[in-house]
Amino acid sequence: MHGKSISLRDARSPASAGEAEHDVVRALAERLPRPARFLVVGALGLLTDIGTFTLIQNFGLPALVARLFSLAIATFVTWRLNRALTFDRSGRQQHQEAMRYAAVTATAQSTSYAIFAVLTLTLLPAHPQAAIVVGAACGALISYNGHRLFAFAPVTGNTSHSGSVRS
Template sequence: MATTTELWRFGVVGVIGLLIDIGVLYLALAAGCGFYLGRALSFVAAASGTWLCNRLWTFREQRSGRTLWAEWLHYMSLMLVGGALNYALYAALIALSASVRAWPVLAVCAGSLAGMIANFLSAKWLVFRHRH
């Protein structure tokens, strides 16, 4: 499949992940987890959701040859690179802006954009790469 199509699909899946991220963050905030623990929980939920969607749709023609559990762990470990960029920007915006603390969805969106390219390259070339 063409990289352009994969990138488009990855972007669509990213929006799904963003919605999961925001939803879980707001649930965690309502449960009293706070901005930072809540965001860690929402990241794991969003990354897990995007792994499944990318596996079933974006990179469905490419299999890693790993068990589901091993593939998920590999994906999650590689997503930590983009996740670190994502979380760093989120945390900086939360720390620096009262407006963003009032609307944490803004920090989630900014962080997600920051990590997207790193995560696409990791997913395409390191997780869902066909092994012979």
């Protein structure tokens, strides 16, 4: 055979199949500029947020409580997608990157949630999903720059064994 050979272990390994699939998806995603990838991931996160919110609210939870749950689920979805498709590997361990992502996301989502709460309690009580969209747009501005410059920023300079950057 010519070219790359594949062992039986590689061909049958779910991890190998998953990695190959990820590589194809990543290659397709990289045809788009990073801000466009971020917007696509954000749109998927927003759909997750609105869908989860609507589902939970249909069980009778108040809008402000339902949004806390939907934000948590949407945040997990966007972290995984941004890590896989939008930003390059930072060189940090996954748990360290997750904590940095959580810090940025907490800031962005706090802004988003505050705008949502104000609009839901004042101007848009009959249309909380519209308030989600407005809040998400404001939070996205904070989120993109925070993730680009902090959460997924490459490790630079000397690092300790824990992967954190030394001063």
